[in-house]
Amino acid sequence: MREIIRLTPVFKEMVWGGNKLREHFGYPIPGDDTGEAWVVSAHQEGDCLIAEGTFAGKTLSWLWDNHRELFGNAKGKEFPLLVKFIDAREDLSIQVHPDDAYAQVHENGARGKTECWYILDCEENSDIIVGHKAGTKEEMKQMIDEGRWEDFLQVRPIHPGDFFQIPPGTVHAIRKGTLLIEIQQNSAITYRLYDYGRMPGGKPRELHIRQGLDVVECPHRETGVRRQVFHEESYDRTFLVSCPFYTVEKYDIRGSFVLPQDQPFMIVNVIDGEGYIDGMPAKKGDCMILPCGYKEARIEGNISIVTAHI
Numbered sequence: 001m002r003e004i005i006r007l008t009p010v011f012k013e014m015v016w017g018g019n020k021l022r023e024h025f026g027y028p029i030p031g032d033d034t035g036e037a038w039v040v041s042a043h044q045e046g047d048c049l050i051a052e053g054t055f056a057g058k059t060l061s062w063l064w065d066n067h068r069e070l071f072g073n074a075k076g077k078e079f080p081l082l083v084k085f086i087d088a089r090e091d092l093s094i095q096v097h098p099d100d101a102y103a104q105v106h107e108n109g110a111r112g113k114t115e116c117w118y119i120l121d122c123e124e125n126s127d128i129i130v131g132h133k134a135g136t137k138e139e140m141k142q143m144i145d146e147g148r149w150e151d152f153l154q155v156r157p158i159h160p161g162d163f164f165q166i167p168p169g170t171v172h173a174i175r176k177g178t179l180l181i182e183i184q185q186n187s188a189i190t191y192r193l194y195d196y197g198r199m200p201g202g203k204p205r206e207l208h209i210r211q212g213l214d215v216v217e218c219p220h221r222e223t224g225v226r227r228q229v230f231h232e233e234s235y236d237r238t239f240l241v242s243c244p245f246y247t248v249e250k251y252d253i254r255g256s257f258v259l260p261q262d263q264p265f266m267i268v269n270v271i272d273g274e275g276y277i278d279g280m281p282a283k284k285g286d287c288m289i290l291p292c293g294y295k296e297a298r299i300e301g302n303i304s305i306v307t308a309h310i
């Protein structure tokens with residue numbers, strides 16, 4: 001098929017959300033506490049509608065179930081990936097995700113979650129939490145019991161363009177003032193370790209300390225992300241990560257570029273600028289899927305995209 005599958009985002013209001021998804025992308029967000037735009041999602045809690053073309057008005061999960069050939073007949077009950085833009089006006093809770101094996105046993109056969117973040121924008125002196133400083137599980141449990149979060153958490157400064165891969169078992173949290181794109185396994189299983197004592201709606205959100213202690217990698221193991229940049233005359237290609245669940249790259253295009261599409265399917269997220277994708281106008285915030293057999297897409301303009309495929 002030579003038809004691009006354009007998707008309509010699903011917005012999520014969150015205690016920590018803001019209004020940058022409107023300011024930055026021009027999205028019609030529902031309120032000034034919008035934390036997430038699920039831009040490529042077939043998850044039941046936010047199934048994207050197809051915006052135009054042959055399948056206009058259908059959901060991505062419907063397309064996955066009924067036209068698997070568009071996805072190279074990829075295996076799996078559910079569409080495997082989930083892409084979000086996230087605007088954190090406040091800190092997100094400190095959390096950790098299980099791997100597939102743990103989720104299979106303890107979460108009714110659900111999937112675990114590996115995720116990654118590319119920082120689009122952040123305030124000066126912003127930071128993020130990736131990892132922890134406990135040497136053993138006992139030490140970790142003690143630090144949590146005693147609320148010694150500053151001793152426990154590994155805080156890292158961030159700048160636009162930074163990239164983080166978050167394998168299962170990694171303690172992590174996005175912090176205030178950060179706008180990013182997140183690509184992850186299609187899963188919603190999160191074990192919350194700490195929520196800063198917040199009481200949204202008058203009561204605290206549930207914590208999952210026991211499961212968290214089960215799944216946290218201890219001591220923390222650094223994920224060596226080896227970013228590679230290839231400079232060409234009309235574009236820069238940045239290889240960000242390849243893991244068993246996804247491969248993520250970024251392209252900064254100045255003029256004209258041909259993106260090969262020989263994967264089962266290719267997710268394309270426009271993160272900056274504007275231009276044309278095979279003659280179709282595309283601007284910051286537009287997200288789409290190039291189906292199986294699409295072969296190649298000519299991208300023109302001053303435009304940056306983040307791509308993801310399985």
Ligand code: ZN
Nearest residue numbers: 095097115172
């Ligand atoms: Zn997470």
